[in-house]
Amino acid sequence: MKIVVEIVDVIDTAKVYTELNHVESGGICVFVGTVREFTNQEQVIALEFETYRDMALKEMEKIADTAIEKWNLNKVVLRHAVGEKGVAEPVVIVGASSAHRDACFEACRFLIDTLKETVPIWKKEKFKNKSVWVSAHP
Amino acid sequence: MKIVVEIVDVIDTAKVYTELNHVESGGICVFVGTVREFTNQEQVIALEFETYRDMALKEMEKIADTAIEKWNLNKVVLRHAVGEKGVAEPVVIVGASSAHRDACFEACRFLIDTLKETVPIWKKEKFKNKSVWVSAHP
Amino acid sequence: MNVLFFGIAKDIVGSSEILFSDEEAKPATVAALKKDLIKNYPEFLKLKTLAVAVNSEYANDDVTLSGNDEIAIIPPVSGG
């Protein structure tokens, strides 16, 4: 399997290299997004993620296909978490595996940037006294 | 410890996120270099790495310090393997952890590029009938 | 016709799913659906963007809707 696309309750960061490993690859680039404790000086208690799962998986597959074609990748992983995540917990992991490092760096950046733009996943920031859907309003 | 700099016999790719995890980080970018099976259409049996250890660790620390200062990183890892490595085995892992993803991507690229330029580590490609020190000759 | 709501859209309508049971009242296109939504829930006007998915694909305003389609309201996404 060239592509791993998943929505999970908990992200296991330890297994991504096994998934991206390939005899034709000299470079693997991985990005992990984690929950920061402070956003605009306000303390975050947790992030809550929800998704339109069928559509999200389709959009993630499209991103993987586009990246494979553009950068001639050997393997791609896109995995997002749903549910409530505490500070420092991983919420997303994306990675690309290619013959040389230029391709995997560029592809990995594309994976996370495009995921944030098109994949139907929504994040609510939970503060002490309020909750806010991120990016909902201008 | 903000910096992890190591030369090891075997790289454990599974633990790098624990090392780079930080409450002030929203992004972690990791690059892993692995042994490709073919280089210029020739089949590689193994790569053999040797190092001038004391100097290599010093140079790796300088790279980490420079990156932390330039990109305001929360954590940095630079770890290189020595000895003989077979196809698909990891030989180097570098990573950066920062508040936002721009910084960790740029820093991670800087870490591996600079490591390859300045750190006294030497790689011999072992083919079926010959061995070659990589990049030694013009 | 069944419409799914996610994220802030779910909060605005107070439900994750609305059934348009009245055949007469069904919007014929994505544009008409958006217009109906905004009329009934003006809060949608305040969102940065408002997209619609038909059968789990982003759909332009001129896409026509049928009773068997799975329709979803997609407020600004914020994954990652």
Add this chain to the structure above:
Amino acid sequence: MNVLFFGIAKDIVGSSEILFSDEEAKPATVAALKKDLIKNYPEFLKLKTLAVAVNSEYANDDVTLSGNDEIAIIPPVSGG
């Protein structure tokens, strides 16, 4: 004065360490050391670069060498 050799430099001189025991023959600077090396092992001329480290830091040609320094010949590096 002790000089360490790594990678292809070790192969060229056939040893990972050479002791300059004759006080008279000791090169006084990095430049002089490189010149001596190339004279004795012309293969060094064929390398892409040839650097010298003194006390595990890269050293310019004009750095002077003392008997207590740890000196190393650094052929083109190829880590990663």
